[in-house]
C-alpha cells in the first residue's frame with residue numbers, strides 16, 4: 715500500500731482534508747467506443763462534512779463515488795485518501811489511484827461504509843443478524859444493537875427484511891454500513907427507491923450518523939431538494955464538476971421540499 719507521511723490540514727482553511735481528487739478522468743472502453751465518464755475532476759472532501767453529489771443521469775456521479783470508495787480506479791489522475799493509522803494514530807495517505815486490488819479491498823473493508831439504492835439485505839437473517847455479518851469481520855465495530863439504535867430501529871432488532879418497510883430496510887442497510895465505524899460513508903441514491911415520507915426517515919438517519927459520529931458522508935441524488943441538508947453541494951454535468959455550493963444553513967430532512 716502506498717503509505718506516505720501527509721500534511722492533512724488544508725492550507726487554505728482549518729478543515730482537514732479526507733479526499734484529494736486531482737484531475738481524474740475515467741474512460742470506459744465499450745468495444746470500439748470510448749465512454750468518457752469523468753473528464754477532469756478536481757475535488758477535496760473534508761473531515762466530517764456531508765456532501766451531496768447532484769447531476770443528471772450519466773453525469774458521472776456513481777463513477778466518482780465508486781472511485782472514492784475503491785470500487786473502481788481512474789484512467790488518469792490521482793485520488794489521495796488521508797486518515798490516521800489505526801495502530802499509531804500517525805497521519806497517513808493512501809494513493810487510491812495506484813493501489814493494488816488487495817490494497818483496495820483492505821481500504822474498503824476498514825475505512826468505507828456503502829449504502830446503495832437497493833438494500834441488499836439477506837432475507838433469511840433478522841435486522842440484528844444482517845448488521846452482525848459486518849461487525850464480525852470489523853476491527854473495532856459498534857454492536858449491531860447500537861448501530862440499529864442510531865438509525866431508529868432499536869425496536870426492530872428481530873424483524874426479518876420482509877417484515878420491514880422499504881425505508882426501514884434501507885435504515886438497516888445504513889446500520890450495517892456504519893457498524894464498523896467507517897471514516898467514510900458513501901451513499902448512491904439511498905432514497906431512489908422510496909417515497910418522500912419514507913425517504914425523509916432515511917435522510918434523517920444519514921444526517922444523524924454524520925452529526926453524531928462525525929462520519930465524512932457523500933450522498934448521490936437526482937433530487938435537488940435533498941441538497942439543502944448538505945454542507946456542500948457538488949454539481950456534475952457530463953463528467954465535469956460545474957458548481958460547488960456551500961450551504962450556510964442546513965435544513966433538516968423533514969423540512970426539505972422534495
Ligand SMILES: Nc1ncnc2c1ncn2[C@@H]1O[C@H](COP(=O)(O)OP(=O)(O)OP(=O)(O)O)[C@@H](O)[C@H]1O
Nearest residue numbers: 742744749751769770771772773774775776777778
Ligand atoms: N461499467 C461501465 N462500462 C461502460 N460505461 C459505463 C460504465 N459505468 C458507467 N458508464 C458510463 O459512464 C457514464 C457515467 O455513468 P455514471 O453511472 O457514473 O453516471 P451517474 O451520474 O451516476 O448516472 P445515474 O444517475 O443514471 O446513476 C455514463 O455514460 C455511463 O453509461
